[in-house]
Amino acid sequence: MIQRVLVDGREHDRISVGDRGLHYGDGLFETILIRDGMPCLWDRHMARLALGADRLGLPRPSPSMLRDEAVRIGTELDHGLLKLILTRGVGGRGYRPPATPHPRRILLSYASSPSSDPWIDGGVAIRFCETPASVNSHLAGIKHLNRLDAVLARREWDDPEIAEGLMCDEAGSFVGGTMTNLFVWDGVALATPSVTRSGLAGTVRAVAIEAASRAGIACVERPVTRRMIEEAVGLFLTNARIGVWPVSRLADRLLDPERLPLDLLSAVRRTAHTPEWSDP
Amino acid sequence: MIQRVLVDGREHDRISVGDRGLHYGDGLFETILIRDGMPCLWDRHMARLALGADRLGLPRPSPSMLRDEAVRIGTELDHGLLKLILTRGVGGRGYRPPATPHPRRILLSYASSPSSDPWIDGGVAIRFCETPASVNSHLAGIKHLNRLDAVLARREWDDPEIAEGLMCDEAGSFVGGTMTNLFVWDGVALATPSVTRSGLAGTVRAVAIEAASRAGIACVERPVTRRMIEEAVGLFLTNARIGVWPVSRLADRLLDPERLPLDLLSAVRRTAHTPEWSDP
Numbered sequence: 001m002i003q004r005v006l007v008d009g010r011e012h013d014r015i016s017v018g019d020r021g022l023h024y025g026d027g028l029f030e031t032i033l034i035r036d037g038m039p040c041l042w043d044r045h046m047a048r049l050a051l052g053a054d055r056l057g058l059p060r061p062s063p064s065m066l067r068d069e070a071v072r073i074g075t076e077l078d079h080g081l082l083k084l085i086l087t088r089g090v091g092g093r094g095y096r097p098p099a100t101p102h103p104r105r106i107l108l109s110y111a112s113s114p115s116s117d118p119w120i121d122g123g124v125a126i127r128f129c130e131t132p133a134s135v136n137s138h139l140a141g142i143k144h145l146n147r148l149d150a151v152l153a154r155r156e157w158d159d160p161e162i163a164e165g166l167m168c169d170e171a172g173s174f175v176g177g178t179m180t181n182l183f184v185w186d187g188v189a190l191a192t193p194s195v196t197r198s199g200l201a202g203t204v205r206a207v208a209i210e211a212a213s214r215a216g217i218a219c220v221e222r223p224v225t226r227r228m229i230e231e232a233v234g235l236f237l238t239n240a241r242i243g244v245w246p247v248s249r250l251a252d253r254l255l256d257p258e259r260l261p262l263d264l265l266s267a268v269r270r271t272a273h274t275p276e277w278s279d280p
Numbered sequence: 281m282i283q284r285v286l287v288d289g290r291e292h293d294r295i296s297v298g299d300r301g302l303h304y305g306d307g308l309f310e311t312i313l314i315r316d317g318m319p320c321l322w323d324r325h326m327a328r329l330a331l332g333a334d335r336l337g338l339p340r341p342s343p344s345m346l347r348d349e350a351v352r353i354g355t356e357l358d359h360g361l362l363k364l365i366l367t368r369g370v371g372g373r374g375y376r377p378p379a380t381p382h383p384r385r386i387l388l389s390y391a392s393s394p395s396s397d398p399w400i401d402g403g404v405a406i407r408f409c410e411t412p413a414s415v416n417s418h419l420a421g422i423k424h425l426n427r428l429d430a431v432l433a434r435r436e437w438d439d440p441e442i443a444e445g446l447m448c449d450e451a452g453s454f455v456g457g458t459m460t461n462l463f464v465w466d467g468v469a470l471a472t473p474s475v476t477r478s479g480l481a482g483t484v485r486a487v488a489i490e491a492a493s494r495a496g497i498a499c500v501e502r503p504v505t506r507r508m509i510e511e512a513v514g515l516f517l518t519n520a521r522i523g524v525w526p527v528s529r530l531a532d533r534l535l536d537p538e539r540l541p542l543d544l545l546s547a548v549r550r551t552a553h554t555p556e557w558s559d560p
Contacts, residue, residue: 001373005297014294015302017285017386022295022365024427025305056428057435085302088431093281095427095434095458106297135450136414136429146426147304147375148336149416151368154375155337170415170477178375197450 003080003109004073009065019104021087024095025145027103028052032082033240034109037075038275039082041240042067044203049086052142058103061086066105067277073109080111081241085145123248123257124163124237126177129153133167133175133198141201150178163245164237166229169198174224180237180245181205182224185260187233189218204238204272211267234260243272283360283389284353289345299384301367304375305425307383308332312362313520314389317355318555319362321520322347324483329366332422338383341366346385347557353389360391361521365425403528403537404443404517406457409433413447413455413478421481430458443525444517446509449478454504460517460525461485462504465540467513469498484518484552491547514540523552 005013020026030049033040046063053060066084074082085106091098131153139146153167164177175193176182181202184191190212195201212219229235234255235247244265246257285293300306310329313320326343333340346364354362365386371378411433419426433447444457455473456462461482464471470492475481492499509515514535515527524545526537 002298007297013297015297017287017293017295017365017388018282019302020431022299022302022367023309023425024431025425026428026431029303056432085297087302095430097431097435099438108297131418132416134414134416134419134426136412137450138411138432139414139428144428145303145305146414146428148306148419148424148426150375151300151304151306151377152336152418155377158379170417 001110003077003111006069006073006107008105009069015104015106016090018090019087020089020092020097021085021104021145025147026056026097027085027087027145028056028058029086029143029145030084031240032070032084033273034074034077034080034082035273035275037077038277039070039074040273040275041203041207042276044206045240048143048201048203049084052144053086055138055142056088056144057097058086058088058101061103061105069107073107077109077111079113080109083108083110087145123246123255125161125249126164126166126237126247127157127162127251129156129165129167129178131156131167132170135169135198137197140198141195143200153178168226172226174226174229175199177237180239180242183208183236183238184224184228184232185234185236186228186231187259189220191220191222191224191228193224194221202238203240204243204268207271208238208244208264208268211264211271215261215264215267217261217264236260236265238268238272240272243269281390283357283391286349286353286387288385289349295384295386296370298370299367300369300372300377301365301384301425305427306336306377307365307367307425308336308338309366309423309425310364311520312364313553314354314357314360314362315553315555317357318557319350319354320553320555321483321487322556324486325520328423328481328483329364332424333366335418335422336368336424337377338366338368338381341383341385349387353387357389357391359394360389363388363390367425403526403535405441405529406444406446406517406527407437407442407531409436409445409447409458411436411447413449415449415478417477420478421475423480433458448506452506454506454509455479457517460519460522463488463516463518464504464508464512465514465516466508466511467539469500471500471502471504471508473504474501482518483520484523484548487551488518488524488544488548491544491551495541495544495547497541497544516540516545518548518552520552523549
C-alpha cells in the first residue's frame with residue numbers, strides 16, 4: 001500500500017533501530033490528503049507540525065524543504081495520502097533527549113482510489129469505545145506518535161459497517177473518535193470536545209470551527225458529556241482524509257443527517273478537499 | 281553505544297518505515313540489566329512482557345526463543361543492558377491493527393561499565409517535574425512504547441547533579457520518577473504509587489514489595505500525595521538498571537538515607553543485581 005518513501009530526502013524504506021520515534025514515540029506526524037497530485041490544507045498541516053515541534057522541543061522543519069519533498073513523491077499520486085513522520089532521530093541516553101537533536105523526517109505516499117463517499121451515501125454508523133483516551137495536557141492537541149489509545153480503541157470492533165468509535169477520557173468526557181474530531185449539533189448550535197487535556201486539534205476541525213463562525217452558527221469548544229451526545233439532533237465527524245462524515249447511526253440510535261446544518265458541512269467538505277500549495 | 285542488534289533473530293540495524301512501533305508506539309519494551317554476561321530478573325521481565333502482550337492483543341513471544349537470542353548478544357557483555365522491543369510489526373490500515381499481526385522483535389545490547397553507585401555514595405538528588413504523567417487505565421502498568429510524557433519530563437533539567445525527577449498526574453497524584461518507581465518511607469511503613477491509572481509496574485518495584493512483605497514491613501500501593509512526599513522520613517527509587525537509589529535530596533530538602541530501612545534496601549538491591557536464567 002505504501003507507494004514511495006523518502007527518509008531525510010532520500011529513497012529508503014528502512015530506518016535505524018536506534019530511532020527515538022521507535023523507542024518512545026518521540027515524534028510527530030501529519031496525514032495529508034492528496035487530490036489531483038496536490039495536498040489539501042497544506043498550510044494548516046505545516047502550522048500544526050510547527051506547534052508540535054515547539055511542544056516537544058524539536059527544531060521546526062523547513063516548510064519549503066518539506067514542500068519540495070512532498071512534490072517529489074506526492075505529485076505522482078492522483079488521489080491518496082501523504083504521511084509525514086518527524087522523529088527526534090537517534091541519540092540521547094534513555095528518555096533524555098540529545099541536547100542537539102538531529103530530527104529524522106519520513107515521507108510516505110499511499111495511493112488510493114476515492115472511495116464511496118458516506119456523505120453521499122447517507123452517513124456513517126459509529127459506536128462507543130471502552131478504551132479510554134489518554135489524558136495529558138502537555139501532549140493534548142498535537143499529533144504526536146503516542147497513539148496506543150486509538151490503536152486499542154480501534155481493535156474493539158471488526159464489523160465493516162461501523163466506520164468509527166467514540167472515545168472518552170477516564171472521567172467520562174468525550175474526546176472524539178479514534179481518528180476523527182466530533183461535532184455535536186443540538187439543532188441550534190455546535191459543540192466539539194476541547195483538546196486541552198486530551199484529543200487532537202484536527203485540521204478539518206479548525207476549518208469547521210471557522211466556517212461555523214462565518215455562517216453565524218455558535219460552536220463551543222467544551223467538555224462533551226454522554227448526555228449531550230445522546231440528546232443530540234445530529235453528529236458529524238471530521239479528519240483530513242475523510243473531510244466530513246455525517247453520522248446516521250450511533251450504537252442503536254438512528255440519526256437523520258438531513259437535520260444537520262448541511263450548508264456548513266458542504267463548505268467544510270469543500271475546503272477540506274481543495275488542493276492547495278502555499279507560496280514557497 | 282549500541283553494541284549489537286538482532287531484528288527477528290538476524291543481525292540488522294534497520295527496520296521497515298512501515299513498522300507500527302514507529303507509527304503509533306504500537307508495542308512494548310523491556311530494559312534488562314546484564315551482569316557477568318547474564319540477565320537479572322529475567323523471569324519477571326518475561327512475565328511483564330507477556331502481560332503487556334495480552335493487554336495490546338499481541339501474541340506472546342516465546343520466552344525460550346528470546347532467551348536464545350539474549351544469550352547470543354547478551355553474553356558478550358560483561359556489564360550492560362539488553363533492550364528488547366516488541367512491536368506489532370507492519371500492517372493494518374491506520375490505527376486498525378492487522379487481524380493476524382506479525383510482531384517484530386528487536387534486541388539491542390548496550391555495554392557499560394558499572395558506574396559509581398549512588399547507593400554507596402550517599403544517595404541521589406532529585407527534583408519535581410512539571411510535565412504530567414499520562415493517565416489511561418488500559419495502558420497503565422505495562423511497559424509500552426508511548427513514553428513521550430517521560431521524555432518531556434526528562435527534558436526539564438540539564439543539571440548532572442540531578443539524577444531523577446518525580447512526576448504526578450493531572451490531579452496531582454504522584455506516579456513515580458521519569459524512569460523509576462518511587463517508595464515513600466514514613467518511618468514505620470512504605471507507600472508506593474499504585475499503577476492502575478498511570479505509571480509502570482517495575483520489576484524491582486515488585487521485588488521491593490515482596491521483600492517488604494517478607495521483612496514484616498507494611499507496603500501499601502496507593503495514590504501518593506505531595507504531602508506524603510514532603511513529610512516523608514525517607515524516599516527511594518527503583519528500576520532494573522539502577523536497582524535501588526536512596527534519595528538524599530528532593531528539590532531544596534535534604535533527606536538522610538540512613539533513616540531508610542537499609543536491610544530491606546540491601547535485600548532488594550541484591551535480588552535486582554543477581555544474574556539468573558530461568559529453566560528453558
